[in-house]
Amino acid sequence: MHPILRRLLLDECQCWDAESKRSYEDLFEKLDTNKDGKVDVAELRAGLTAMGITFRKGAAQKIVASGDQNKDGSLDFNEFSKYLKDHEKKLRLAFKSLDKNNDGRIDASEIQLSLGELGIDISKEEARKILQSIDIDGTMTVDWSEWREHFLFNPATNLEEIIRYWKHSSVLDIGDSLAIPDEFTDEERTTGVWWRQLVAGAMAGAVSRTGTAPLDRMKIFMQVHASKSNKISLVDGFKQMIKEGGFTSLWRGNGVNVLKIAPETAIKFMAYEQYKKLLSSDGEKIQIHQRFMSGSLAGATAQTAIYPLEVMKTRLALRKTGQYSGMLDCARKILKKEGLKAFYKGYVPNILGIIPYAGIDLAVYESLKNAWLSRYAKDTANPGVTVLLGCGTISSTCGQLASYPLALVRTRMQAQASLDKADQATMRSLLSTIIAKEGFFGMYRGILPNFMKVIPAVSISYVVYEYTKNALGIS
Incomplete structure (x- = not known):
């Protein structure tokens, strides 16, 4: 002073x-x-x-x-x-x-x-x-x-x-991570700051997903259709999609991907608050491992509620021109031809993938942040925005590496209606088939566009989040 x-x-x-x-x-x-x-x-x-x-x-x-x-x-x-x-x-x-x-x-x-x-x-x-x-x-x-x-x-x-x-x-070591929902003080709850932060986060997610939608669709396209005998490069994949449906077809499936942000965020936040109370001794003080469990359970709860939208996103991203007229038409045709169970195809590998993603994301984020603080911080414990975004990007990437095989199996199971009935398989048989026919690296089909979208997605979402917070009056 x-x-x-x-x-x-x-x-x-x-x-x-x-x-x-x-x-x-x-x-x-x-x-x-x-x-x-x-x-x-x-x-x-x-x-x-x-x-x-x-x-x-x-x-x-x-x-x-x-x-x-x-x-x-x-x-x-x-x-x-x-x-x-x-x-x-x-x-x-x-x-x-x-x-x-x-x-x-x-x-x-x-x-x-x-x-x-x-x-x-x-x-x-x-x-x-x-x-x-x-x-x-x-x-x-x-x-x-x-x-x-x-x-x-x-x-x-x-x-x-x-x-x-x-x-x-x-920036204390309290387990903050992209996989764990935000926590708010009593003051932030009573003043309404919490819902404005959630709105800002949803807006950031919507813009970020829209900006990286072509890479997301390419990932899904390669997960389902690429193989040793049908190698699809990024350039060839984009050429095929543009030739089949035009330039705007690169954003197929993005509408439902944006639509599910709001309900998923709200359910995840509310479930997280409830799980924290159940897992902590007095409902307030909570340890890092309890936060991890609460966050994972909240993620599973939110995914269970909005999973039909995940299936629709995959189907819409893979659809051919004229196959569906929109989201409602897609839902109606799936229900009519395949029944209600079709909306939960791939649910098990999806839920199983939450644990390794959340755990590794959390552990790597904290390890990188603490390593930076130990080596470079002199008189402050604040790494700064750039370092934190870098830690978040790397930790998210590591989390995806761990959970990607399950994500690949989930996507193929979600897309099974577009294949012949004889080709439809369970999670275990799909994993066995992929490893037998394509080897270990076959479980990582489509991971290149997935990695390519991480940095722009993090950057876009951060910028939009900050601008939206300021517009909503959050300091």
Whole structure:
């Protein structure tokens, strides 16, 4: 924090006396640049930035909103000083809850222990990096003045909110992964932030899937039709599809692929919350392995509910021109010719594939992130967006490598209606046939276009997600 603020406010006096009041007045005067007796969001943000204080996006708005008693969009001196006094009291309680041995200082082991009590397992090294981001005098312990200086202008007050701050700014090892649904605080649930984040995620998924749909259709095409005797290259495959149905045929199946995002996301999120409560001892504190199990079970639940759409996506992607007039016509013809069971062809390998994908994705993501932090991070535990996207891309790719043979079998079973009845087979017989006729690499038909779409899919979804969040007012 800037030395000016330290001199103005963070003195040794902790009581509300004339000296403390004067320090608040001096700080208020510096922030009130237009001298109207009030500090608005713009003045607070500019003043704190000028003093060298770093704070999260949206913190200035939240501070003003919390202290603005007369709802005029700004803070007068009384509101300003009352907010700071109340905020300090809450920070004092959070500090005491972390100071396990009551020696007036917080060390790395106390941070590690406190997070563990809340169901968040981190290493000693990660706890040290958190400590370093607060420690001013380099003693590797944090006293009350350093704690207050770090969090005074951050709206986080209780321990759970401060951990949420660390989660966003320091990227803790709490098992976040593309396979595990988002978690939201009580505040985010009550303010409606959670559903806006889900909407942003769904929008990002829709744009990302549409942008990479030709590669997705090529993957399905190669999974079903490519073999040793019928080798299909990317160029030849695209030529065949364009010749048969025109350029727009590259997006066949994308409509239902986008349509299933919203119900799948909603079901997965709701199921995840319920499984967390069932698997954790008190319904709140949850360990990493419980999060993995909850996420896997939630994924299985969502897949069970929307699986008929998965079958339709495969059929529509493989259809020939004029075979189906649309999604409803496809569903009607499948039901009429093959019965209700057809909508769950390939269900078993699909569900079995969730476990290796989710587990490897989670493990690789955390290993890569922690390896980067151990080697390159000096005084922060924040790898940055580029590193996290890179970790996510590699971990997702590794997860796909592990689960791809099951995905291949699932797709072939989903497409069996387009083959002769004599060629239809079970999961076990399909795996045996593929290995016998095409060898080990036969289980990875179509994986090239699948890999090719990972980086653009991650990049598109991230950009769209951020822009959509901003449009929905999420900081």
